[in-house]
Amino acid sequence: MKTHITVNGEGHERDVEPRMLLSDYLRHELGLTGTNVGCEHGVCGSCTVLLDGEPVRSCTMLAVQGAGRRVTTVEGLATESDLHPLQEAFSACHGLQCGFCTPGMLMTLLPVYNKGERLSDEEIREAISGNLCRCTGYQQIVESAHKALDHAAALVEGGEDTAAD
């Protein structure tokens, strides 16, 4: 089935089987392997991407359902030269060990970052409640989120845009 999806700002037209999951479409059709596939039935959150700016699980959506819509993956975050501030924060605060959950964590937190608001520990934990991490115990992930959100809030207070999506 001919399906047109915009991924990280670039339009792609592919003939896909209706049963193809969006996660497989991103990884196998487009070669965007930054989106990790963990449980593949909507539990672990590692495959989270943005659909029209909102976090969704790409393993729990058919590629054909994405027709005409806008998807952002972790590959859409960094530029050639610079990591995204969320990625910088995860690096600085040791918000990952094995890194498997990281793309999902980043994409889940991206809309929160883009709002430019500081959140409490509890609100951050609620935001990432659908993402499992087996390494960090979440403490450093929460710290990373705080660091990134402080940065975003400072940008907003300084009259700058938080960015991309």
Place this chain on the structure above:
Amino acid sequence: MKPPPFDYAVASDLNEAFALLEADEDAKVIAGGQSLIPLLSLRFASPTLLVDISRIRELRAIRCVGETLSIGALARHSDIETDAAVATYAPLLAAAATWVAHPQIRNRGTFGGAIAHSDSAAEFPAVLLAMGATIVTRSSAGERRTAARDFFGSHFQTSLQHGELVTAVEVPGGDAGTRWGFSEFARRKGDYAIGGAAVHARVDASGTCVAASAGLIAAGPGPTPADDLDLELVGRRVTEDDARRAVDRATQGLTPESNVHGSSEFRRAVIGESLRRALHQAFGLPTVDFRRTSA
């Protein structure tokens, strides 16, 4: 962990959806797909055709019709969570929405989908039982309205016929006399409940309970109304003792299945405690919040 092959068609309006469904008795409806796609991936379901109704705009609206709040089948869980009319007229639904799965799932999953799926462990069916909601369905034969109590059956069954869709749900709008409470327990917030309860009640100007009902979560083979709850509550200014007696009456006959999360006895105790906490919240008795105690 990959879905079996199926055909896929996007319905642009209801009549097209009816025609597609009627032409194939093994066709299934898909909207958000947050329950269906895992079922396909786990190969618990193998439809020949998926009819995607998610682009039928008329099914998205949330609006007040007189004293009733009408919620379109394609309203997403995240819409229920944030909609101003839901917060004002059906705060129990808005509160329950925050317990439905995780934020990423709430951004895709639809209200009508959750109702048609009729999962015993889901929040919305229990809330609709408590609120005495009406499920509006349509097929090529016309529209039907079914009381929530008559709509939900056991083991994911409903009164829906093949070729018939949930189009909207109508809930009675609350007023100053409306009281509600919601409580649920899961290993991880957002995972399927081990047990839970939604309470909807009315009090008169003196604070005396004039109506009370509840839906129980993960309490049986289907969404479960709490029978005879009102016998211990109506006509009283509800006390902690009344709430405890109502819980005993509503849970004594329950036999939830033993599973990996606990024995039937344990799960009945969790459901009872959830109901007690929801009643406490509804009637302004001392409350305990699971989320705060477990954090």
